[in-house]
Amino acid sequence: MTEDFYDILGVSRDASDEEIQQAYREAVREYHPDVSDDPDAEEKFKKAKTAKEVLTDDEKRRMYDQMGHEQFVEAEKRGATDSGRGGAGGMGGMGGMGGGGPFGDMQDIFDQFFGGGGGGGRNRPRQGQDLKTSLEIDLEEAYHGVEKQMDVRRPEQCSDCDGRGHPPGTDSQTCPECNGQGQTTTVQQTPFGRMQSRQTCRRCEGEGTIYEETCSTCGGNGVVRADATLTVEVPAGIRDGQTLRMDGEGAPGERGARNGDLLVEISVADHPDFEREGDDLYTNAPISFPQAVFGDTIQIDTLDGTVELEIPDGTQSGEQFRLRKKGMPRLQRRGQGNLYVQVQVVTPESLNADQKEALEQFAEAGGEEIEVEQGFFDKIRDSL
Structure with a gap:
């Protein structure tokens, strides 16, 4: 073979x-x-x-x-x-x-x-297999934590035969191959002494009993596939790719053993306004040219409401400011990450007569001979 x-x-x-x-x-x-x-x-x-x-x-x-x-x-x-x-x-x-x-x-x-001295084979209780699935959440849900319902298709104990693999009341007899032990034993002589080789009985497949009829619902396996709706508790601060374990929600165990677990891999969707690195968040905020020159207080949206950010005078486009403890919660720890705000000076696309006159005076006061109509703001943009 x-x-x-x-x-x-x-x-x-x-x-x-x-x-x-x-x-x-x-x-x-x-x-x-x-x-x-x-x-x-x-x-x-x-x-x-x-x-x-x-x-x-x-x-x-x-x-x-x-x-x-x-x-x-x-x-x-x-x-x-x-x-x-x-x-x-x-x-x-x-x-x-x-x-x-x-x-x-x-x-x-x-x-x-x-068999390791402890006895192998299928006639002993065996814990059910762990199962895996995935769940997508958005960044706000990862920030606050969320309770989500999830539909899964998984193996479950057959209700028609209670996991026995045969209908209730089915006639049975002790397996003549293993005398009801579920295992057959072979003794071999080796240089290390007499070795006993235990194998699952091929006739009864480790049951020790032979039944006249198998369950038509599960085909004698004792397990069927069924749909289930589960509630998943997603903790605040969870990161993309991390896995939650749901105890006992996996495949059913054999012969009274506990069920396996369900492993749920979390996928955190991208956010249009924030990028995440670890527990820190990054975002952009537009400011006007006068705000950059004279300074101002602006409103910044966070995942937990709006906060104020002080823009000092003389701020340059692309400068970054830190808002402490406005980032993501630290999973299973105290505290939060930071929110970093990068400001971008926005150049207006059109000006009225008064605005043009004021900027011409600004340019002249600085000793610059610049015609506003000939690309003043383009030159400002290029210098930033």
């Missing part, structure tokens, strides 16, 4: 257990020897079943991802002897990791492959 287990089932390497189970069920419907006309159906069915058993076992999947397909398959064929020897050099130098030398990492691999 040279195919990658992920390729056999047609799933990505970060596929969830639910996605893997769904892919396996599709493979069963297509390649089960009792229903398929494909001459290679039996072989394809076996490959799909093997892939599913490895990828739905947390410990085996970790080992498979670490070792790669070929070395993992060889380890299963040859047992602990070849798997252990590979730790020193045959696994791409893994033995040098963790400061424990080759035998330190080899023991980790043994723990993963043989």
Whole structure:
């Protein structure tokens, strides 16, 4: 078998257990020897079943991802002897990791492959998978904090069978393959002693019980996809790209284990008037030529109302002023950033007769021979 287990089932390497189970069920419907006309159906069915058993076992999947397909398959064929020897050099130098030398990492691999003394398999409670989604808010909402409602489609426990995978009252019997243990055990003699290899029972898939009927709603998986409306509490000061964790709102756990969490990545939309850098905000404010020359008090819009800014006389276009603590709240800390205001001197596009006369007198008083009609303001603009 040279195919990658992920390729056999047609799933990505970060596929969830639910996605893997769904892919396996599709493979069963297509390649089960009792229903398929494909001459290679039996072989394809076996490959799909093997892939599913490895990828739905947390410990085996970790080992498979670490070792790669070929070395993992060889380890299963040859047992602990070849798997252990590979730790020193045959696994791409893994033995040098963790400061424990080759035998330190080899023991980790043994723990993963043989159950680690704690017992692997699917018959123990297992926490549900974490799920991810995204939510966009505007800068005002990031400033004040906001409570948002969000619609998500997620796996939930099947209500028709209460997550059991079979209808209530379905006839059942103890699995004869594992005697109700959910696991089968193989004893192997190695240079390190007798090793016990525990694997999920292939017949009952770790349940320990075989049921005569599966739930038609969830296909025996105990989980269905459903729409849910959730309320997200977005704290003030959150930044673009940060993630909120909603406890217990992820995929349902197995056999009574807790649900996973829902991770919500926050996207803060651009604002037409403000730019953000960390907790500081930046904006522009127009002022007239007389305001720049003589000084003035102007009104500045912030995300929390209007404040006054004193413009001193002789202010130059492009000069920047700081308004302390008028920026973004500091997330989970006291205080706020600053608001930086860059002023721009606005040149009027047209003047009346009195304005032209006044500016001509201003120019003459400065010893400049300038005709206003010939681009006086253009020259002022160029000099700034």
